[in-house]
Amino acid sequence: MVDILQQIINGISLGSIYALIALGYTMVYGILRLINFAHGDIFMVGAFIGYFALGSWNLPFALGLVIAMIGASVVGMIIERFAYRPLRTAPRISLLITAIGVSFLLENLMVLIVGASPRSFPQSIPVDIYNIGGLILTNRQIIILLISILLMILLQFIVMRTKIGKAMRAVSQDKEMALMLGINIDSVIAFTFALGSALAAAGGVLVGLYFNKIEPYMGVMPGLKAFVAAVLGGIGIIPGAMLGGFILGIAEILVSAFISSTVRDAVAFIILIIILLVRPSGLLGKYMREKV
């Protein structure tokens, strides 16, 4: 029993990182109907910005985190402006291929800059281990969870309470109507990318802190899995992405602890397929009938 609880705690840490990445996926999909394959690489870029901020400039952790988030937002907005915006009226597949191209580009640029071999992340927060009735909990796990939850609350506030958040929701529901209401769609989309990229970057820095290892291809698998998390919760739905992220993280850790760690990478995709077949609109999504 303690064993299971322990694994669930580990799962929550992993899940909160998936949730952070999934939020960006879900917001971009909600607005552009684009599976932004480059999103996982933004997560990687964020981790590396954090790496330099903490390691080379010796900044405090919180500041490093903020710099990584700002840096990744800028990268996200540049990508949107130059790669995606010109294709807004093009067929969806062109957009998807472009996203894949951007993903390759980010990975290879990073290989050019830092090389392909993994680097160990600056340990700016020393590990404290707490033992609570046999349960092992580290201060890093607590920090990851707290930062994730804080960011999610902040995001929920921005989307639900601010003017730009309302504009985001309007654009995701009906672009033409939003345009008629005088909403500047370009800047709303740019803002969405900035927001999503910042969250992914936070995820990247937290992963660096937690797993202590970063490399240019680190975004591929978490990116795909975070997308699964977004679909699981109901794509385009912000609380859904959080829920999906946590479920996925816990499921993955439980499977690798109690079944086999090599099956771990398949868990996400098995969940994906089950949800697509049983409830394609996701756990929190509403069923939409196709109009004939």
Added chain:
Amino acid sequence: MAVLEVKNLSCAFGGLMAVSDLSFEVEKNEILGIIGPNGAGKTTVFNLITGFYLPIKGSIIFNGKNLVGMKPYQITKLGIARTFQNPRLFKKLTVLENVMIAMHKVYEASLFDALFSNRKYIQQESIQRDKAEEYLYFFGLYKRKDEIAENLPYGEQRKLEIARAMATNPSLLLLDEPAAGMNLNESLELVNLIATIREKFNLTILIIEHHMEVVMNICERIIVLDFGMKIAEGKPEEVKNNPRVIEAYLGKEVKGVIH
């Protein structure tokens, strides 16, 4: 003899009754009109008959067979064809290919015949092509056969949709607002075309239409839907003067619509 019998048909979307407890019959060779204000559930009735939607209750009997639960393609094979409110042509394909696709169900060459390009394949291809050309000739589209469907003028696209539906060799044809977007002349031409195909192909026709000159001209009988329910049924003149129908069409305005 009733070709189609709809009994106690109900269909709901998320708690909203789109069609409720609807019953009607269509006689052989008859042209039956379905009218009603926007959102009355007319197209839903078509989608139920052709198997795109599943009713929550009721039955649809076509030539003695219950269609409920059948797939759309099976229903087409039984001899029901339809057109769509907004033409759904195979836009990037040629006019001829559009019609040939509709004749797929009588194509006899198997995949293996096609792989070996054998005599059966060659013969079946030419039969399909010739037959499709005959249909196009009948509908006055033969000259256009090699054009890409989406490049046709709107009126001809609508005509092609009817030609394509007829190429499935139906005994019952469902037309969903065939005159939408047409001017008076074009609609009158359409009325003639519908009358002609009924004679030539021995058809039964069910038609949803807003253009009253079309409805009054060709329908032998009309049913009126409002909020998914049948509020009137009868000959055009009877329906025209039915107070419930007039009310459904918002009082005065109706006099402009039904003249």
Added chain:
Amino acid sequence: MRRNLLTLTILILILFLSVLSKNLDPYIYQILVFFGINSILAVSLNLINGFTGQFSIGHAGFMAAGGYFSAALSVYQGEKLLNILSFLPKDLAQGAIFLVFLILGGLFSAILGLIIGIPTLRLKGDYLAIATLGFGEIIRVAILNLDVVGGPRGFPGIPKLTDITWVTFWAFIAVVVIYRIINSSHGRAIISIREDETASESMGINTTYYKVLAFSIGAFFAGIAGGLFAHYLMMLHPSSFTFMRSVEILLMIVLGGLGSITGSIFGAFILTVLPEALRGFAHLRLIIYSLTLIIMMLVRPSGLIGNREISFYRIFKFLRRKGIN
């Protein structure tokens, strides 16, 4: 007929190459082999994505399934069968066995395609794309956990049976089969699903049947390509069949033009040769590669060829028009 002339010419050209292959530079030879294998992959994925309009990005999974299956047959049953067929000349026996194993690998993939296709092809667009991606990954993880084929260590000891003649032969078969399907009523039914699935169904076409059919035929040829790949490299590793591999095949058909067989072959050629041509640029190679992709999509989103076919007739007409003006 004119288009058949083109395929025939290509066939003769490559057969000619294969005769010459004894004297060919081994590096060029290898590129040609990979070009042939990539052509099979691209043409078969194009049947699914380009003609049926069903967006699949799991082709590497089917390639892996067929490749591993036929490789396992070769490794575990090859010797035994060769002994049974010892009354035949060795080359002939070996060739016959290889042919059968390749086909069995392809069929294994096709059956897998059927099993995966029936539930998944109900999904549309992006959802189908990620479901196929998911299945591709599941196949790879399954192989990682299969000890008989080496799991994560890779699967060595596969006999080298693939040569350029085999590859050419199968590329030709793939092109002819898909070309002939497309040019029959079955093919028109398939294309009508891409154009408008609802209308297609109301024309009496069993869209589920044709979607699954196209998916399985595509999977079959991906399996064949996997078998050829395995028996050329003599070693398989799950890392050759990641999501990236599926994306690469997808890029070939998008680059060449969805819905064009010649376009797929052209795309396969470019994506086989381009990385080699960029070898001189060392680290910049992959960056140029990804930039090419992005710029390509920005400049010509419908692919280099679009959905037309290259044929001598067209080239002829084009040249004549130029000549007259």
